[in-house]
Amino acid sequence: MRIVVVGDVLLDVDLSGEAGRLSPDAPVPVVDVAAVRRRAGGAGLTARMLQQDAQDNRSGVSLELVTVLSDDDAASALRAELAGIRLVTGPSGAPTPVKTRVRAGNHAVVRFDEGCGAAPVPSVTEEMLQAVEGADVVLVSDYGRGLAANGQLREVLERVAGRVPVVWDPHPSGPEPVPGVAAVTPNFSEALKASGTTQGSASDVIRAAADAAAALERTWKSKAVVVTLGERGALIHHQGTSAELPHLVPAPAIGANDPCGAGDRFCSALALALGGGTTLGEAVETAVQRAAEFLGRGGVSALGEDPEPTQLHGPAVDALRVARETREAGGTVVATGGCFDLLHAGHARTLSAARRLGDCLIVCLNSDESVRRLKGPQRPIMGEDDRAELLSALECVDAVFVFGEDTPEEALAALRPDIWVKGGDYSATELPESALLRSWGGQTVTVPYIPARSTSSLAAALAEVG
Incomplete structure (x- = not known):
């Protein structure tokens, strides 16, 4: 090309x-x-x-x-x-x-x-x-x-x-x-100026962008106008689609x-x-x-410097960067982990409780291959990208770190959290990562969980209803 x-x-x-x-x-x-x-x-x-x-x-x-x-x-x-x-x-x-x-x-x-x-x-x-x-x-x-x-x-x-x-x-x-x-890409202010569109109020950005894009597509005779909206994303207006809804990419x-x-x-x-x-x-x-x-x-x-560590789940939040910047600001890094195959109330309670223990929460997520080795060939029900996206959409989760091993020790060694949280009743011998946390002064803790909630029981219930 x-x-x-x-x-x-x-x-x-x-x-x-x-x-x-x-x-x-x-x-x-x-x-x-x-x-x-x-x-x-x-x-x-x-x-x-x-x-x-x-x-x-x-x-x-x-x-x-x-x-x-x-x-x-x-x-x-x-x-x-x-x-x-x-x-x-x-x-x-x-x-x-x-x-x-x-x-x-x-x-x-x-x-x-x-x-x-x-x-x-x-x-x-x-x-x-x-x-x-x-x-x-x-x-x-x-x-x-x-x-x-x-x-x-x-x-x-x-x-x-x-x-x-x-x-x-x-x-x-x-x-x-x-x-x-194929596409013209004005930013919001450029689109308003070029189209003569006015913004009614500070909260009226999307409507004003949609009106401007439709007007500019007709004026410029382009196949599409894509108005970039900064932290809001981008709005697409295709040629000849004035009767259809604009498409917003957040x-x-x-x-x-x-x-x-x-x-x-x-x-x-x-x-x-x-x-x-x-x-x-x-x-x-x-x-x-x-x-x-x-x-x-x-x-x-x-630009031109060595890239940041590989993005492990989404487009913009790097778990290693979140951990580093939290530490540099004097904050407490909290991490928890698991497969999170079907999010349920037990997960929500564990994650919410974990986030309250520090200044950021990083979820160490088992990759698809790791889940298959741990749970069997029928799992996971949801792929790692979807699981990571759902977790990262939760307000209490700051970043997701996908790891491919059967246990999270390597992920923890990279993140070096101050607190490692598990939901349930565990002893130190059941969680070998406890010794790893102690090696850099970290602490492993457990938080209450809901015994009646589990991915396996949800999967079985879904199977029954087809």
Whole structure:
């Protein structure tokens, strides 16, 4: 699969440090800069994300970035940051935009923009047009710098949209998408502005997004409009479905201080999924999850670093990260475990009681293979993905850790909880993990359970009623 990103690039500079005092010249914080980091922004960031996806997939995905570049020092730095990505470029005719962010700890203090004023519509080369013509999927990452307004390029993009997926990430200062693209992905504020839709109240986000998407689909003549809604997820409006209900894909709950780059991550994942042949609904679900994962790992500030531990159940909550951050904040990590094949009142009581013992609750969940070895070939009744999703939907559960062994010792060694909770009457000899907990100062406890409630009895009752 040949993916072509078309769009405007810029240079992002992050200055990060700590602010522990105010300036004597003015009541503003003094940031002691400890690190300076440069990275490609705009379409360059999108391309870098897709490059990482292509490396992870190892499935013959190739990537090209079609853009325009200046000949200044910032452009040289940009080329260095885009090393490893095939660039097909023309002259920009304007200075390279540079956005410098100053951060104190986890908080943004200020941003300086250089060379970000209005730019002329650049010319395109024949090589740039040929690269777009030969794509299997195209992602237009418009950052309002004029490339997406080039008439020759727009003609090619409209022609290509008739045979391959084209995803268009619009910009308020950019042109309208060409007709026929697979999906246009404005965020909520962009959708309201472009459509002229008003939001009645703070709680009226979904209705306003649905109205805006329907209006924009008619105006832009795209096959679909996908309005990204931040922590709410994304809303899909398909071409010609004004009489049908819009489709909302909710986002996992995460804690993120800086949403920068989430839109680029969403669009890059959407384009990759559509290029792989998935339906739009499935592709948007994947894109919402990838954007949540991206923010959950720290967003752009963590881009290019070693990835966080493997996600073990959902798209955005990593059990190891939850345990680490709880400990770093001085909190108590609580864990419990089991198969949880059919959730029942006994499980609910155990989980609720366990959560009240500390500041986070991690459920160590037996994998499907582990359940089969423990319970027999007819179990589990529900697969591990469904079991993990149900558990993670409970308010008292902060994360789920799926393990494949018959006993949870390895999972516990990785998580190192302060408290390990079991429901029922056990002795220390019946729970060998008690000694493991004590090795790092942890404690195993039991909580009351409901003897009449069990997965086996529920399964038998279900069998009787067919």
